[in-house]
Amino acid sequence: QVQLVQSGAEVKTPGASVKISCEASGYSFSGYDIKWVRQATGQGLEYIGWVNPPSGTTVYAQKFEGRITMTRGTSESSSSLEMSGLKAEDTAVYYCGRGPRSGWIDSWGQGTLLTVS
Amino acid sequence: DIVMTQSPDSLAVSLGERATIHCKSSQSVLSISNNRNYLAWYQQKAGQPPRLLIYWASTRQSGVPDRFSGSGSATDFTLTINSLQAEDVALYSCQQYYGTPTFGQGTRLDLK
Numbered sequence: 001q002v003q004l005v006q007s008g009a010e011v012k013t014p015g016a017s018v019k020i021s022c023e024a025s026g027y028s029f030s031g032y033d034i035k036w037v038r039q040a041t042g043q044g045l046e047y048i049g050w051v052n053p054p055s056g057t058t059v060y061a062q063k064f065e066g067r068i069t070m071t072r073g074t075s076e077s078s079s080s081l082e083m084s085g086l087k088a089e090d091t092a093v094y095y096c097g098r099g100p101r102s103g104w105i106d107s108w109g110q111g112t113l114l115t116v117s
Numbered sequence: 118d119i120v121m122t123q124s125p126d127s128l129a130v131s132l133g134e135r136a137t138i139h140c141k142s143s144q145s146v147l148s149i150s151n152n153r154n155y156l157a158w159y160q161q162k163a164g165q166p167p168r169l170l171i172y173w174a175s176t177r178q179s180g181v182p183d184r185f186s187g188s189g190s191a192t193d194f195t196l197t198i199n200s201l202q203a204e205d206v207a208l209y210s211c212q213q214y215y216g217t218p219t220f221g222q223g224t225r226l227d228l229k
Contacts, residue, residue, distance in 0.1 A: 035218075037167075044223040045159075045167065045210050061217055062118065095166055103214020104157040106178065108166035 002026040004096055004109035011115045017084040020112045022096035024077045030054045034079040035105050036070060038092040046092075051079055052101070086116045119143050119213050123221035129229040136198040138224045140211035145191040148215065155215035158187055158196045161208045161223075170209075171196065203228065 007021040022034060036048040049060035051070040058070045069082045079096065094112045097105035120143040130136040146155045154174035159167040169178045171187035174194055184199040198205055206228055211221040 037220075044208075045161075045212070045220040047212075047218040047220060059217065061219075097166075103155060103218050104169055104172040104212065105159075105167070106169045106172075108168075111166055 002098070002107040004098060004107055006094075006096055006109040006112045009113040009115070011117065012086050014087055014116060016086050016116075017082060018086060018114055019080055019082045020094050020096075020114070021078055021080045022109050024079070024098065027098070029077040032098040033101055034070070035097045035099055036081045037095045037097065037105070039095070039111075040089075040092040043092075048081070048094075050099075053079065086114075088116050090114060091116050119146065119216050119219055121211055121213055121219055121221035123209075123211060123224045125224060126222070127225040127227070129227045130198075130201050131229045132203065133200055134229075136201055136205070136226055138196045138198075138209050138226070140189075140194040140196070140221050142192045142194075142213055142215075146213045146215035147191045154190055154194070155213055156187075156189070156194050157212045157214065158185075159210045159212065160205075161210065162206070167210065198226075201228075 003025045005023045010018050012018050033050045033052050035050040038046050047061050051058045053072045071080050096109040098107050099105040122141045124139045156174040158171040160170050161167040170181050170185050175187045186197045188195050208223045208225050210223045
């Protein structure tokens with residue numbers, strides 16, 4: 001079955017950078033985009049962007065432009081999200097998910113809690 | 118960016134009754150070229166990642182019970198849950214993917 005497994009929780013100080021990984025299995029990795037979404041405690045979902053693994057094409061939400069990098073990871077079926085210049089407001093659970101180019105997310109990782117303090 | 122606004126922010130419904138959640142987009146998410154509405158609905162239970170319920174505004178994802186249905190077009194959309202079950206208590210969010218994707222703020226559904 002489709003599985004997306006994310007790296008563990010992170011605690012960072014303001015101004016630092018973080019890299020979160022997402023390992024996919026159970027489907028053809030090149031057939032779907034990897035999308036990233038975050039959710040602050042008690043808040044709604046916030047779209048960060050997506051990466052197309054075969055081409056490396058990325059699309060970022062304007063709010064995050066210049067501060068994030070999404071890449072195909074070091075293994076054949078992984079992707080990563082790197083965020084720099086961390087602020088307290090970046091404290092949230094970060095999710096990776098897969099979906100067609102059209103834009104929905106049909107499978108989700110378990111989430112990675114990032115605390116900036 | 119396209120702004121998605123859901124209403125209400127929260128609602129409480131009795132078991133077996135119907136729940137209705139609305140989602141309004143700041144501009145149309147209906148594509149003229151393929152006549153599809155670029156709108157999805159998700160369910161998120163406490164402590165879990167979201168689960169896709171509906172895409173193309175009204176197409177139910179595989180495995181989603183048929184008591185969940187989506188409707189609407191252009192800028193106004195509705196998620197309807199018939200015969201509410203206890204396991205339907207969750208946060209429900211709409212998402213447009215016509216432009217750079219954005220989510221609504223979410224609607225919390227509880228039991229009355």
